[in-house]
Amino acid sequence: MSQIVRGPERIRRALLGGYPLVYVRSWEEARVERAITGVGAKYEKPVPFASWSCVDGIRSPSGEAWPDTADPVKALDAILRFEGPGFFLMKDLPAHFERPEVVRRLRDAYRQLKGKGRHIFLVSPRLLLPQDLKKEIYVLDYDLPGDDEIAYVLTHLGKRFLGEPGFVDADLRRLGSAVKGLTLDEIEHVLSKVLGRRPVFDDDALREILAEKEQASRKEGVLEFISPRVSMEDVGGLENLKDWLTKRKNLFTRESVDAGMPVPKGILLMGMSGCGKSLSVKVISSFWNLPLFRLDMNLVFGTDSPEYAFHNALQTVEGMAPALLWIDEIEMAITGGSGTSTGGDGSLGRIFSTFLTWMQEKDALVFVAATANRIHLLPAEIIRKGRFDQVFFVDLPNEEERKQIFAVHLRRHKVNLDKFDVVFLAKATKGWNGAEIEAAVNSSAIEAFASRRALVEDDVSRAVSRAVPLSRTMEEQMKAIKSWAHDRALSASKS
Ligand SMILES: Nc1ncnc2c1ncn2[C@@H]1O[C@H](COP(=O)(O)OP(=O)(O)OP(=O)(O)O)[C@@H](O)[C@H]1O
Ligand SMILES: [Mg+2]
Structure with missing residues (x-):
């Protein structure tokens, strides 16, 4: 297996290549910041670090602000005037690329900073590079680990937590899919949390790991992890x-x-x-x-x-x-x-x-x-x-389907299905959708429970006779949808 190059190592290599402008593509701004400061601290003479955002301007890690540097051009000017080596992380800079002055200053920076040990890092999840800067900027993916990296790390961690021979192949694959999406640090963290306590890899361990992954996806405000509960x-x-x-x-x-x-x-x-x-x-x-x-x-x-x-x-x-x-x-x-x-x-x-x-x-x-x-x-x-x-x-369920849907929802209430005439119920609910059938079953179950008796067919048929399905009030729209879909899609139901 080839040697795995971890994120900070990738940054170090870019610096060794002498690139003054480094574009780090990543959605983990904080992690990139930690990696850059970490690399700088390991130099023989630690390299000063500061970050810039369009709100705060340039700030050192101790919070000390450089005056009048919120504007990106002024910030770049200040970095150019700075003496000696330094690492500058500019957080929202790609958002300012429409301004020709910003692009101009970056090109100046490329020429003036070369060989000075002073580097500007841009970080953004998207790669937005103006044509004029393509040659000057070194792009580095600070991605989530790929399959090879994950397998490599898991093999090591397996031996560490479980002892030789570590994970068996099938578990390695299962675990590999489960931790996909986590960073290498997170993988290590999760495994030591889950396996450190109880050095066995079983279904419980896998569930705990998936729960951690849910946390990871929450960082992304518009995505929601849904745990599988439906069969x-x-x-x-x-x-x-x-x-x-x-x-x-x-x-x-x-x-x-x-x-x-x-x-x-x-x-x-x-x-x-x-x-x-x-x-x-x-x-x-x-x-x-x-x-x-x-x-x-x-x-x-x-x-x-x-x-x-x-x-x-x-x-x-x-x-x-x-x-x-x-x-x-x-x-x-x-x-x-x-x-x-x-x-x-x-x-x-x-x-x-x-x-x-x-x-x-x-x-x-x-x-x-x-x-x-x-x-x-x-x-x-x-x-x-x-x-x-x-x-x-x-489409709306046909009679056979309504029968099955009744069965699905009645079973949830632990009734003896033989005591229910689902054929009758299905016939009585022409034009109903699955959600309406579910609602009728549930409301009748609640009524039966309130009067402390088991749910019987009569409860359900009473609930059915009370409700009016949406399709009756929306007949015209439904017809339009159906005729539109007719030539364009395959029916999900068998007719
Ligand atoms: N074919 C079905 N079998 C069993 N239950 C069903 C079926 N169709 C609907 N239901 C019940 O109705 C509920 C709502 O259905 P679902 O959320 O899947 O509808 P949908 O087609 O996504 O509707 P919408 O377009 O409004 O989002 C389900 O959670 C389920 O309990
Ligand atoms: Mg839906």
Whole structure:
């Protein structure tokens, strides 16, 4: 195995190369800052360090501020005037690249700082390089560790915590996927926390490690880690979708990628509200054994820079691959929540094109499950073959499916299903969606419980006769959605 170059070592090598301007691509600003100060402290004569942000200007680690340096050009001037070696971390500088004076000063810095031991570091998760600076700036990826690095580190840690021979191969693979997305330091930290106490690697240990990973994904405000709790048996109907997932279960693995098999990229589930789209996404996670990350488009549009938040989230999930990315309400990426597909805000178009490009270039082991309600807002490009492997239309459940959905929800209340005429209940709920069936079962269970008796069929049929399904009040819209979807998608249900 080749030697693993850790982040700080990469920085040190860039400095040895004599580059005065170093662009560190990373979303962990604090970690990069620690690494740079760490490298500087190890020099024979420790190198002074200071950081700049557009709010505070230049500050030394002790908090001492350089006067009048909040403006990036003035800050660069001050760094150029500084005497002797020094490391300067400039935090938001890429945001100022539109200003020609900033680019000019950086080019000056490149020439003037060469060979002086004075370095300027830029840190940003995105690589934004003006054409004019491409030659002057050394770009360094301070990424999350890749598979090789992880395997290497885990092998060592396994021997340390479990003794020889360390993790067996199967555990190494399981653990490798589980810690993907953590930094090397975090991996070491998590393992010593979990295995230091109890030197056994079992399902409990794996669960604890996954919980740590959840913490890591929370750093990204718009992503939510969802722990798998739903299994295939919790979904009534949708047989076409289930078949599709079953056939591809073993395709979505590292082995399959290595064997050159076509690895599924993603699916789009669109259609009626409350019919099991979100539920199905959770099933993919448990059925394919993939960690699930939900990207909330509402939160994306709630940030100052939706484009940035969106891009950042995609990158984060790639760092966690193999993973399942659920983009809920993907139509928001096109409309920005405005309900029209021609919003005046340019970032909407950019978010959407970012997504399409990313879908083509992404890590093969990120499977995207997108869900959409207001499907008429989806442009043709997203549905076109090639972006998603399959587009499914999730319709109101048919009679057979309603029977199964009743069974799923009744079973949760520990009743004897034989005592329930699910055929009758299914017939009585024509036009109901799964959520409405669930609500009827739950409200009747609550009533039965309140009068201290077991749930019986009568309770359920009474609840059914009281409720009016949404489809009756929205008949026209439903028809429109259906006819729109007819030519564009495969039905998730078997007819
Ligand atoms: N096919 C089904 N089988 C079992 N339960 C179902 C089914 N469809 C819906 N449900 C129940 O209804 C709830 C809501 O469904 P879900 O959140 O998946 O709907 P959705 O299609 O994502 O709706 P929306 O478009 O409003 O987000 C589920 O949590 C589940 O309990
Ligand atoms: Mg949903």
